Amino acid sequence: MPTAMTHAAVGAGFGQFLPRDFPVGRLSLYLALVSALPDLDVLAFRFGIPYAAPFGHRGFTHSLLFALILATATALALFASRRDAGRACLGLGFITFFAVASHGFLDAATDAGLGVGFFIPFDNHRYFLPFRPIETSAVNPAVFLAHPSRAWAILSNEFRWVWIPLLLFTGIFQGLSFGLRKLRNRC
Numbered sequence: 001m002p003t004a005m006t007h008a009a010v011g012a013g014f015g016q017f018l019p020r021d022f023p024v025g026r027l028s029l030y031l032a033l034v035s036a037l038p039d040l041d042v043l044a045f046r047f048g049i050p051y052a053a054p055f056g057h058r059g060f061t062h063s064l065l066f067a068l069i070l071a072t073a074t075a076l077a078l079f080a081s082r083r084d085a086g087r088a089c090l091g092l093g094f095i096t097f098f099a100v101a102s103h104g105f106l107d108a109a110t111d112a113g114l115g116v117g118f119f120i121p122f123d124n125h126r127y128f129l130p131f132r133p134i135e136t137s138a139v140n141p142a143v144f145l146a147h148p149s150r151a152w153a154i155l156s157n158e159f160r161w162v163w164i165p166l167l168l169f170t171g172i173f174q175g176l177s178f179g180l181r182k183l184r185n186r187c
């Protein structure tokens with residue numbers, strides 16, 4: 001898996017697609033948290049659940065169904081009481097789904113471990129993407145920090161393959177949005 005920090009950064013990046021009348025700062029923090037959440041399945045090791053099992057690491061919590069359930073539940077919980085609840089829930093639900101699902105796609109682009117169970121419980125097969133440039137990080141933060149040179153290599157790799165593309169995309173998207181708003185204000 002990439003580091004939790006990288007999963008969270010990609011999730012927070014989806015916050016820029018939220019409508020401007022949403023509390024974007026707070027919701028980006030929420031998106032960062034939910035996109036790192038699927039790795040809580042490492043607790044399965046403590047309960048003796050094998051890696052390759054449907055509820056093992058990179059199993060159900062990395063599936064598209066889990067992203068859909070989490071997105072629906074949290075969008076309803078956060079916005080059901082608003083007057084424009086339908087629109088707000090739908091908007092946040094969509095963004096949350098893509099933020100949580102991004103976790104599985106990042107894992108599927110790593111160079112080790114088992115693949116991702118995108119379609120559990122309908123199909124228990126684990127999948128990788130055809131292009132896997134991201135180096136796999138240790139699950140345990142203590143192990144990650146115990147090997148500084150390896151940790152540095154992983155962070156540099158994530159910076160190159162995830163952070164730079166994310167920053168470039170954000171810059172272009174924000175620039176275009178700003179330009180369009182200026183244009184609209186003039187008309």
Ligand SMILES: [Zn+2]
Pocket residue numbers: 001038039058062103107
């Ligand atoms: Zn993961």
